[in-house]
Amino acid sequence: MPNQRDEAADDSPADLPCLEKLDSPTGSPPTASLSSLMELENCVSNLSLAHEIVVNRDFCFKPQSPPTDSLEGRVTEIVHRAFWDCLQEELNSDPPNYDHAVVLLQEVKTMLQSLLLPAHVRLRSQMDEVLDMELIQQEVNHGALDLHRLAGYIINTMASLCAPVRDPEVSALRELKDPVELLREIFRVLGLMKTDMVNFTIQSLRPHLLQQAVQYERAKFQQILDKQPASLDNTMAWLQAAASEEASAVRARSDSSSLDSEGPLSATAVLNRAYMRLLHWDPRDQKYPETALMDRARLDALGQQLQMLVLEASVLLLTNAQCGGAVLSLQGFVGKLRQSVAALLEGSHTREADLKGALLGLGETVLQQVTDALSGQGGAALPRESLDLLRGQISELWRHNNPVRTLIGERVQVFLQAMLQGGPAKRSPEPPAPLGLVSAELAELGTAFGRIVHFNRTVFGPFYAPVLRKLLFPPAEAETGEDSR
Structure with missing residues (x-):
C-alpha cells in the first residue's frame, strides 16, 4: 500500500503558496508577543496547505533536496559524506564500533513505525521484538551484533509496506553487501516511502476536505484577521479600484446609449471586475489582495x-x-x-x-x-x-x-x-x-x-x-x- 508520512512539515514544497504577513511600520515598537506571532504563522501555514490540497488536484509532496550546485547543496553533500565516512571507519575498526550504527537502527525503527496503520498490530509487535534496542545494545556489548540479519528484516518489512512504485528500489537493497552503503540506501528509500504515505493520505482525505474546506478556510482567515486587523487593507483597496472602474464603465455605456442608468452599482459586477483585474496584475505592485x-x-x-x-x-x-x-x-x-x-x-x-x-x-x-x-x-x-x-x-x-x-x-x-x-x-x-x-x-x-x-x-x-x-x-x-x- 502507498505510504505517506505523518510529519509533513519538513517535506513541504518550496513553491507552496502562502499568505504574506504584514510587517509593522519601520521604527514602530513590536506589538505582538513571540507566541502570538508563532501562532499566527502556524495558522497561515495551515490555511495555505489546506487551500492548496483542495484547489490543486495534482498537489503532492515531493522529497526536497537542495540543488547540487548551490552552497547549501555542497555543504549538505560534504556533511553527509563525512558522516558516512566516519561510520565506515567505525565499522572497519578492530573491534568494530557500533555506537552510530545503533543510533541509525533506532531511527530506522522510528521511521518504519511511522508507516504503520492502526491495523498493523501484529507487525508492530514483531517490530518491537526484532528491533529491541536494549537487546541490540547487549549484542553490541558482547560483539554478537549481526547487521545483515537486521537489515534483511528491515528490507522485508519495507517490501510489505511500500507502494508498488517502490518495489524495484526495495528489491535493489537486497543486492547491497556493504553495511554503510546499505544503511544509506535504506534511509533514502524510507524517505521516499514516507513521502508516498503523506500523498496517499492527502488523496484519501481530499473528499472530506472538499466538504469542509469553505468553513475551515473562512474560520482560519478570521483567526488571522483577529490577530492582524490590517489583513484586509489591500483587499479593500482592490475592491475600491474595481468599483471605480465599474462606475466609469457604467457611465460610458450610459453616455453612448443616451440612457439614464443612475443607481447603485451591482456588487456582482464589481467583484467580477475585481477578479478580472487579477489577470492583468502588475507584478511590481505588491499590494495584492490578501484574500x-x-x-x-x-x-x-x-x-x-x-x-x-x-x-x-x-x-x-x-x-x-x-x-x-x-x-x-x-x-x-x-x-x-x-x-x-x-x-x-x-x-x-x-x-x-x-x-x-x-x-x-x-x-x-x-x-x-x-x-x-x-x-x-x-x-x-x-x-x-x-x-x-x-x-x-x-x-x-x-x-x-x-x-x-x-x-x-x-x-x-x-x-x-x-x-x-x-x-x-x-x-x-x-x-x-x-x-x-x-x-x-x-x-x-x-x-x-x-x-x-x-x-x-x-x-x-x-x-x-x-x-x-x-x-x-x-x-x-x-x-x-x-x-x-
Whole structure:
C-alpha cells in the first residue's frame, strides 16, 4: 500500500503558496508577543496547505533536496559524506564500533513505525521484538551484533509496506553487501516511502476536505484577521479600484446609449471586475489582495496564458485579413502557424523589449509559412506590399494600445466576464468570431479561472460583503435615503 508520512512539515514544497504577513511600520515598537506571532504563522501555514490540497488536484509532496550546485547543496553533500565516512571507519575498526550504527537502527525503527496503520498490530509487535534496542545494545556489548540479519528484516518489512512504485528500489537493497552503503540506501528509500504515505493520505482525505474546506478556510482567515486587523487593507483597496472602474464603465455605456442608468452599482459586477483585474496584475505592485494570495501563482499563470492567447488570436486575425480565408483553410496551416506563434512568443511576456523582438521574428516566420503554403498548393504568391504590411502589423502588436490587440483583448474580457456571470455549473458562452481558432484554449482557461473565482467568492464572501456595502452604499447616501422616507 502507498505510504505517506505523518510529519509533513519538513517535506513541504518550496513553491507552496502562502499568505504574506504584514510587517509593522519601520521604527514602530513590536506589538505582538513571540507566541502570538508563532501562532499566527502556524495558522497561515495551515490555511495555505489546506487551500492548496483542495484547489490543486495534482498537489503532492515531493522529497526536497537542495540543488547540487548551490552552497547549501555542497555543504549538505560534504556533511553527509563525512558522516558516512566516519561510520565506515567505525565499522572497519578492530573491534568494530557500533555506537552510530545503533543510533541509525533506532531511527530506522522510528521511521518504519511511522508507516504503520492502526491495523498493523501484529507487525508492530514483531517490530518491537526484532528491533529491541536494549537487546541490540547487549549484542553490541558482547560483539554478537549481526547487521545483515537486521537489515534483511528491515528490507522485508519495507517490501510489505511500500507502494508498488517502490518495489524495484526495495528489491535493489537486497543486492547491497556493504553495511554503510546499505544503511544509506535504506534511509533514502524510507524517505521516499514516507513521502508516498503523506500523498496517499492527502488523496484519501481530499473528499472530506472538499466538504469542509469553505468553513475551515473562512474560520482560519478570521483567526488571522483577529490577530492582524490590517489583513484586509489591500483587499479593500482592490475592491475600491474595481468599483471605480465599474462606475466609469457604467457611465460610458450610459453616455453612448443616451440612457439614464443612475443607481447603485451591482456588487456582482464589481467583484467580477475585481477578479478580472487579477489577470492583468502588475507584478511590481505588491499590494495584492490578501484574500487571493493563495491563488496568486495560479492567477498569474492564467494571466500569462491569456496574454499569449490574445497575441495568438491577433496574429491569426491579421493573417486572415491580409491573406484571405483560403490560406487559413489549408490543411494543417493553422496548427503549424499556432505552434510557431507559441514557440516564438514563449517567455516574452515579462519584458516589453523581449516581446518586441519576438514579434519581429514572428513576422518573418509567418510570411515564410504563408509563402510556403501558397506555393505548395500551386497558388499565386501574395504581392510584396501585402507581405510587408502583414509583417509590419504583426511587429506592432507589442504596443498595448494596438487596435487589433485591443479589440481581441476586449472580446476576451467580455467572454470571461460572461463565464463568471454564468457560474461554474452553466454552459460556457460561445466565444466571439475573432476568437474561434483559439476557442478551445480560451474555454479551458475560462473554466479554470471560473473555478478559482467561484471558490474564492464562496469562502470570502462574508468578508467582501461589508466592504462592498460601504463602497456601493456610502453612509451619507444611506442617511439621505432614510431621511427622504
